[in-house]
Amino acid sequence: MSGRATVRAWRPRLAGVVEVLHAHFPSHAYPSHTHDAWTVLIVDEGAVRYDLDRHEHGLAQAQVSLLPPHVPHDGRSVPPEGFRKRVLYLAPDRLGTDLIGAAVDQPEYVDPLLRHRIHQLHGVLRDGKEDLEAQSRLSLIEERLDQHLRKQVGNTPPRHDAGIASQLRELLDENIRDGITLDDAAKLVHAHPAHLVRAFSREFGMPPHRYLTGRRVDLARRYLLDGRPAAEVATLSGFYDQSHLTRHFRKMLGVTPTRFVAPR
Template identity: 30%
Template sequence: MDLISQGDALLEMPLQTGEHARLFTAARFSGLECLSAKFSTHTYSPHAHETYAVGTILEGCELWHARGRKLFARTGDLVFNHPLDVHDGAPSEGGYRYRMTYPTIELMREVAISLTGDQTIGTPFFPEPTVQDPEGSALFSKAHRALEEGGDALAGEEGLLRAYGWCLSRHADLSVREIGREHGPISQARELLEQRYDEDLSLADLTQRSGLPRHHLIRAFRRETGLTPHAYLVDVRVRRARERLRRGESPGAVAAATGFCDQAHLTRAFKARLGVTPGVFRAAHHG
């Protein structure tokens, strides 16, 4: 069986009207391949990858074969293929829509080590190729969509690591340990977010400052503060936006100055935390 990339797998058969497939890469994961697709007739020939395939079904049902079994992946299911697992794929009646990623063994081990504390852990194993997990599906889909849209790089990077952590801790053969307190390192990470809130920070920036690995940092940060690093960063940006709006700056200028992708992103984050839009807040001080 030849090992092929997901792009090559898609090229084996042309898509029909109403179908679509978008393959993109995640730069902060060393070119990790990600797929967003909708199929009604497209079928995959049996093939295997050198990487995992981890994803979710958003709508419909996929019929596939893997590990000597006939399988059905339905809406809200998480799907796991190990490296070198031979598998195919075909739509059931009505087709299906899904999101998929192809993480390396090294990436999955990075997350597994963070969860277990075991530096000698081998290739993580998922006993079941597909599991019904609507909450995990929603977490994965949100992260995947953030990576695809590309506006807030930290949101996608953090989100995908959290999604992989969810999958491994709940559906792989791992013994997960409780996260300890990391007050000193997390204080360093918080300080960086407070100082450079207007920049496009990455988890690499935070790990360099704190000395903690990426996924461990996310878990420890949330235990220490109640927020993930990205959520904390957005909160800092909103606080800085309030200061500028009080001084009479326009919402558009404030969005650009505080690290938001655009005014719409500022408006969503601002209203979610304060209950009013930036324009209304500014008018209350400068009506």
């Protein structure tokens, strides 16, 4: 890696994520500072050293780092060529304040599944068009982080399941066009969002966001066969725009919406 530092930061539409940061720093070193958010950090190239609450830590590409809010930390590259990182900044109430001490004691995790889920969420947030998928992926990430933290303090929250998968499917079917947030669905069926995603995936063999996308494609097919133009169909069936519809339509059916109804 070489050249100038490059940074891209934005605030996604995803509730609970106050900022996303993608950055390449050839030589930058952070002075000691704090955030008012939980910092979920992965390194894609290079490695990072940092002090957290006056204790030195290291972060390599196979790890995930979770830095708690309001605790001082700095950051610097280990190799001379710098590092590339991706960061999610989570609102402070997304993980319990009672878990800050556990995060200070152990801020890094070697957890390939957690890292992969974070990587997937970054991809969804970069696209910016899959709200329910982003909500589902964030919920599973937060659940995994919560499990790591509570394992350190010996406190595992209870879980329950009372046919919630079918209740969620009914909610999705009732809101194909407008959708429903995972948090709202969880409140309606009285279940934790992550548990709701897991229960639905076990019951129906796919996560809720994929089910909803399939229902929207089905709805789009009906409108297309009615003779409506693709741009209108995208809006009527709940897609962000025509390109969003086309991407999912082609992925599911192998052709674009226009070719689906083209004369043969």
